[in-house]
Amino acid sequence: MKLLVLGIGNVLMNDDAAGALVVRELEEKYADKDENLRVIEGGTLGLDLLPLVEWADRLVIADAVDLDLPAGTVVKIEGEDVAPVFENKLSPHQMGMKDLLLTAELAGYRPPVVVLYGIQVKSIQMDMTLSPEVAAGCPKLKKYIEEEIKNFLSARIPAE
């Protein structure tokens, strides 16, 4: 079992950065914890992430989403329900993520488990700070992402 945690977003586009920033905070902490765990801030890249996606059995994505919810709301979307979220117009990187998942499927190595933790954006424009609502929601997003990592690690290493 291999877990890939991928933070997606454009760090120059305020709220779009939320997923990337949250994962960046976890990147170093879990850098060398386990050979079957990778925590990566992937920016807005699409196909460049394919080797990582191929490697993974369980893909956990953290990303900004636009689902017409109150700004800062954290959501969880799983399996087949993930891809359609990326179909909708939102920010420059979404096209890449959608293509990445479908291309991985076509190439025969879409990870069996895909989970998206999203955070509802307030605004997306060229700026390097998050809106207060989204900034307030980030700890919650981070908590869920870190729980995924901890669950994975505790299942890997049985308590003695």
Place this chain on the structure above:
Amino acid sequence: MADRIVVDPITRIEGHLRIEAKVENGVITDAWSSSTMFRGIEKILRGRDPRDAWYITQRFCGVCTTVHSIASIRAVENAVGMKVPFNAEMIRNVIMGMQYVQDHMVHFYHLHALDWVDIVSALSADPAKTAALQQSISDWKYSSEDYFKGVQDRLAAFAKTGRLGPFGNAYWGHPAYKLPPEANLMAASHYLQALEVQKEIIKVHAILGSKNPHPQTFLTGGMSIPCDPNSQNAINADKIAMIMECNKLAREFVEKVYVPDIIAVAPFYLDWASIGKTSGNYLCYGEFPDGREGYPNNLWLPAGIIKNGDLSTVHPVDQTKITEDVVHSWYEDTGPLHPWQGETERKYTGPKPPYEYLDVEQKYSFVKSPRYEDEPMEVGPLARMLVAYASGQKEVQDAVNYVLTTLGVGPEVLFSTLGRTAARAVETLVVSQKMEEWLMALAANIGSGDYAIQDNSKWEPETWPVQAQGYGWHEAPRGALGHWIVIQNKEIKNYQAVVPTTWNAAPRDDKGVRSPYEEALIGTPIADPEKPLEILRTIHSYDPCLACAVHVYDDKNELKSKVQIL
């Protein structure tokens, strides 16, 4: 009867691109290119440490993570007078070269090929005939009937799921698709192979950048990757051997698949050798320092300008002659300004969305109009190959002549949509063949005991003049990229990036002269205004910024996914 068709968005990264085209009697008679997304990048940089700019500019583009870093460090090096050591130049060459090969390959197979190759038609191909076709174009290893049957089964299974995935939302069955089913199946299999190859070769960026995506070893004055064999993480023989292997894989694919594909497909689309012409002005900043004199001397792909399609004269490039105009751009009017004086004061006067058409008599884009001596310039692989060809660059001349002779056509066909697409393949070929030389030069230089990797004599801002300005040029895969920087009291005072797509996708200038995209669309036949595949062919031939944005697709759909609120 005139009909206005709108294609929006064509691409996502670096802003949404929108094309409006006037069609009369089945032919485009006028066109407008617009980006409807504002990017105030320059403002983010003001007041920051110039040495950190590359780290921020790296995120401008979602696809090429190297190009804005390189332009940025060169701008600072130019402003304060740093001299990059040979080792760092060679490492940069390999990073840039691999970016070319990977980016061009992904662009061609995963974006542009689908404008020419009908994936659905591949399902009805005869695998035996496909194998014969493959064997006739090169000695590539994947050429058996069984192999193609396997690919066909895979595509069919995928199509059966009802989701064509990356192939969804296209214009399959359009009359402008001309390839026989076997050629379509061959190309579809190369689509899948290219996915695997690009995945392997981009590992070079992880080796040299210590991390990919987003390589981390750029540094003003050099690179931050040690060359000293005694230090940990240094470039060593193992790493150079790994890079050699990646490049061998890339080169084999380009020689046996990419270039033969272009030669095999071109005869079906020779009409596209007279479609997609621009005014014949091409600009190239030059790239790949190839000697010990250091950048910008002795560039392997020479800098130069071609005017009005005249290949007999290559004019030198003078950065002071570059301006950006905003007459048709949503900014405060300033008149044409050189990038050092450049301003980015947003002033949106366009219609409130949703709208049907833009008012193209007024401002209609967030892209500015860059001009060289008041003339529009096309940039990109075609510009680079034409400038090199006209300058007598031997490798480029040989490769271009080989392709032209094989197809039985003259150099005049280069000024077209097909020429643009072929030039990209030619460039991938010559770069993948050259890369080994840079690696050997790097290894030999380190072997001689030269471990220098950074000029740190100007690292401390105390060594800089109070006021300095510079420019950093880089021929990115998509074309001429320039960053202009003004430094005052050790901080960034002004920063302007003129990116390749700005040159190509710009709106008209103050004299009403069209920019390359707009000009290139004039005269294009449109078989079905509801499905303007022909527009995509020409626009995609420029590689408009996002390799993965394969399709024209619908606006926000109703989301049916199950969403759990946490």
